[in-house]
Amino acid sequence: MDAPTTTGFGAFVRDARELVVQPRMGFGPPRRMRRGLRATRDADATSVGTLTLDSYTRVGDLAAARRAVTEGTDLNGYPLLTHGPAATRRMLRGIGGPGFPVQVRHGSAAPQDIVRGLLAAGLHATEGGPVSYCLPYSRTPLAEAVHHWTRACELLAEARGPGPEPHLESFGGCMMGQLCPPGLLVALSLLEGMFFVRHGLRSISLSYAQQTDPVQDEEAVRALRALAAELLPGVDWHIVVYTYMGVYPRTPSGARALQDRAVALAVRAGARRLIVKTTVEARRIPTVAENVAALETSARTARALPRPDRAAADDGRDTQVYAEARALVEAVLCLGPDIGRGLLTAFGRGWLDVPYCLHPDNAGRSAGFIDERGRLGWSSVGAMPIGHVVTPRPAAALTSSGLLDALHYVETRLDLGELAGTGAHREPAPAGS
Amino acid sequence: MQTTAPGTAGPTPGAPATGLDVVVTGTSSDAHTWNLIYLELLLTEWGHRVSVLGACVPEELVVTEALACRPDLVVVGSVNGHGAADGLRLIAAIRAEPRLAALPVVIGGKLGTAEDTARAALPRLRAAGFTGVFEESAGTAPFRRYLDTLTAGVCR
Numbered sequence: 001m002d003a004p005t006t007t008g009f010g011a012f013v014r015d016a017r018e019l020v021v022q023p024r025m026g027f028g029p030p031r032r033m034r035r036g037l038r039a040t041r042d043a044d045a046t047s048v049g050t051l052t053l054d055s056y057t058r059v060g061d062l063a064a065a066r067r068a069v070t071e072g073t074d075l076n077g078y079p080l081l082t083h084g085p086a087a088t089r090r091m092l093r094g095i096g097g098p099g100f101p102v103q104v105r106h107g108s109a110a111p112q113d114i115v116r117g118l119l120a121a122g123l124h125a126t127e128g129g130p131v132s133y134c135l136p137y138s139r140t141p142l143a144e145a146v147h148h149w150t151r152a153c154e155l156l157a158e159a160r161g162p163g164p165e166p167h168l169e170s171f172g173g174c175m176m177g178q179l180c181p182p183g184l185l186v187a188l189s190l191l192e193g194m195f196f197v198r199h200g201l202r203s204i205s206l207s208y209a210q211q212t213d214p215v216q217d218e219e220a221v222r223a224l225r226a227l228a229a230e231l232l233p234g235v236d237w238h239i240v241v242y243t244y245m246g247v248y249p250r251t252p253s254g255a256r257a258l259q260d261r262a263v264a265l266a267v268r269a270g271a272r273r274l275i276v277k278t279t280v281e282a283r284r285i286p287t288v289a290e291n292v293a294a295l296e297t298s299a300r301t302a303r304a305l306p307r308p309d310r311a312a313a314d315d316g317r318d319t320q321v322y323a324e325a326r327a328l329v330e331a332v333l334c335l336g337p338d339i340g341r342g343l344l345t346a347f348g349r350g351w352l353d354v355p356y357c358l359h360p361d362n363a364g365r366s367a368g369f370i371d372e373r374g375r376l377g378w379s380s381v382g383a384m385p386i387g388h389v390v391t392p393r394p395a396a397a398l399t400s401s402g403l404l405d406a407l408h409y410v411e412t413r414l415d416l417g418e419l420a421g422t423g424a425h426r427e428p429a430p431a432g433s
Numbered sequence: 434m435q436t437t438a439p440g441t442a443g444p445t446p447g448a449p450a451t452g453l454d455v456v457v458t459g460t461s462s463d464a465h466t467w468n469l470i471y472l473e474l475l476l477t478e479w480g481h482r483v484s485v486l487g488a489c490v491p492e493e494l495v496v497t498e499a500l501a502c503r504p505d506l507v508v509v510g511s512v513n514g515h516g517a518a519d520g521l522r523l524i525a526a527i528r529a530e531p532r533l534a535a536l537p538v539v540i541g542g543k544l545g546t547a548e549d550t551a552r553a554a555l556p557r558l559r560a561a562g563f564t565g566v567f568e569e570s571a572g573t574a575p576f577r578r579y580l581d582t583l584t585a586g587v588c589r
Contacts, residue, residue: 356467
């Protein structure tokens with residue numbers, strides 16, 4: 001966060017005087033997309049725009065995207081490559097710019113064409129990563145995803161000019177959405193960020209998705225900041241928090257309480273940007289108005305919170321999450337200077353092993369669970385080199401009914417109002433517990 | 434602790450000593466995997482040996498795996514709303530292979546985008562060659578009964 005850059009997505013977030021909020025939003029027709037972006041910009045909040053692509057474009061089925069556009073079928077996102085750069089520039093005219101940067105969100109393990117398309121449309125910010133967009137949702141071999149993402153990073157970096165600095169966000173803090181202990185999320189986000197930098201990016205963001213316990217989440221965001229400060233010198237970086245990505249509360253009050261906790265996490269732990277969710281998340285795709293309401297509510301909640309104590313907030317090292325993340329990151333960095341190759345070797349050996357991930361290139365020997373205090377822990381660490389900082393609890397391994405309980409843990413408790421308090425004053429648990 | 438339901442782990446008391454070899458798979462368009470993880474745990478607890486193919490599995494891969502592993506049962510799980518359409522394509526590919534003509538293959542989950550479209554698809558899926566079709570609203574009991582019957586037949 002200390003590196004100077006010119007303008008662009010990273011600079012906008014760095015220079016913002018309050019938490020930057022961002023929706024998840026994508027519509028097929030350019031006119032609707034423009035309305036959504038304008039409403040996001042005009043919200044009473046410091047906001048950035050999102051252009052979420054449709055799933056046909058995501059998987060490269062451009063014929064299907066073309067058919068849907070021609071026939072006027074509803075798409076679940078904006079078909080960037082089908083509308084093309086001229087129409088997208090028209091759609092963004094007078095809206096996207098230095099005062100309102102727009103980020104493209106997609107989900108592709110092979111994003112080169114998407115990156116070319118967004119650059120041609122005058123955009124410069126996107127997200128993903130070789131691990132985070134490969135293992136959870138695709139069967140693409142990890143080696144291919146590393147190759148594709150290497151090229152995608154190079155394309156973004158080559159587009160650097162006098163204008164906005166290209167920006168790339170790691171989705172690594174979200175693996176599988178839930179039930180992944182935070183140490184591994186922090187490590188993957190950091191490693192993907194380092195991968196981006198090695199391939200030419202100078203402005204990046206690292207993500208962390210809210211999990212089950214507010215204190216553990218805070219430890220995670222602080223650990224991520226501490227590691228980024230150590231390992232990304234001279235890079236413009238910030239942390240983005242994703243509001244809970246698992247099974248979402250169905251009641252408006254439960255959804256609101258979970259959103260409030262995400263805002264508190266971002267502000268207290270020193271994240272600069274927050275991706276919000278709406279109160280209808282569990283039931284349907286939100287409208288533009290519901291998205292704007294979520295942005296404004298989150299901004300108000302953030303403004304009402306006390307500013308975090310700088311000195312305290314900067315210390316992220318004395319925790320269990322930091323110890324696990326540090327051990328994993330060091331293990332991969334020891335494999336050599338090529339982070340992509342290091343990631344491949346690490347997954348091949350099971351040094352990195354995402355729990356409940358069925359991808360053929362994931363070892364699948366680790367498992368997580370939710371402990372008595374509501375924190376995520378390991379019932380098995382597989383071959384991950386964290387045995388010296390973790391005592392796994394094999395007896396806590398999830399059964400089928402235990403898995404269902406764990407997947408619905410946050411939803412059921414917030415719908416009941418049990419966790420509506422933010423847990424702000426609980427002390428972090430000692431490291432090694 | 435809420436995440437562990439004591440007594441549900443391991444083979445059910447009274448179940449046959451030898452379980453089935455089961456292949457669990459998603460469909461070609463479905464990236465969801467929590468449903469497959471759940472099925473893996475459930476079938477293991479019921480005493481069966483499970484291998485999971487994962488998300489977005491192409492039809493040919495299911496056929497290849499079934500020929501290579503010769504399982505007692507293939508379980509197809511789908512929750513993305515395209516289960517009926519994807520399931521029909523998958524069962525056509527499996528039944529087109531003569532060596533798999535008699536293989537028990539069942540499908541279950543959220544099979545349509547709405548409850549009525551899912552219900553309407555059930556007879557078509559059976560007619561197309563699925564041995565059993567289990568809609569999510571029915572719970573796990575019919576699936577369990579089917580497995581017990583199949584196990585009794587296979588492990589005689």
